[in-house]
Amino acid sequence: MGPWEGPWPDDPRYDPELLEHGDRRNVVDRYRYWTVEAVVADMDQRRDADALLHVAIENWAHDLNIGSVVRTANAFNVAGVHVVGRRRWNRRGAMVTDRYLHVHHRPDAGDLAAWAAAEGLAVIGVDNVPGSVPLERRELPARCVLLLGQESSGLTAEAQAVCDVVVHITQHGSTRSMNAGAAAAIAMHSWALQHL
Structure with a gap:
């Protein structure tokens, strides 16, 4: 304009x-x-205080997907994005949408879990690890944090331990996993379908 x-x-x-x-x-x-x-x-x-979504992603190896997650979080007007682990992250993929969001740093999963408990938010892991349950047709809490793992390695054992539940996105092809940014978008959309 x-x-x-x-x-x-x-x-x-x-x-x-x-x-x-x-x-x-x-x-x-x-x-x-x-x-x-x-x-x-x-x-x-x-934002509705009764339907409040936060997104967190582990950042141990300077994950390039964090910018994509931030951009998608902006599209769904999430209340905050939490970078767990390394404070620095590649902002390029965010396309400056991080200016319009509250981006927080959490040193580790335990700190994220303590903050979430104090805020009355469930921690929902998103990863296709053993014991995870399908995201499809699962009711997600109205007040929660979606926690995603590092692109290459997924959720750490520490992160899995703080989750109330870990969900996975059912896949039908030959690849074992999908891009972390894509998984975050699907999970946020699933939450939005239920609560927005």
Whole structure:
């Protein structure tokens, strides 16, 4: 969108720089020309406290999928993304959507579990490990954290131990696993179908 045409709106949510120079961000029309802070505040307000989703992903080897997970989490307006393990992550795949989300660092799975318990959130692991149950047709808690593992190795034993349940996405092809970013998107969509 180019520079604003006509009289400028008298609304503090609008960014004078964007009004003057145009808004080329990848945001829905509702948020055109708004400041980042105004977008974040509006997204926070639109969430239902009774149906609250967080997403967490383990980051032990600088996983490139974290950016994709963050971008998808933005699309579903999750309440927060938690990077478990290494603090640094590759933001390239997020396509700057991390600016509109609350991204937190958790040093380990135990810290994530303690935080989730204090917030009244179930921890749902997503991985095709022995003992996991199919995600399909499973009722997911309205208030939960979806915890995903590292792309190459999946959920660590420590992460599995803090989960209330671990679910897997049933596959019908020859590959043993799917991309962590794709798995996160499917899991978030499954939750959204039930609670949004």
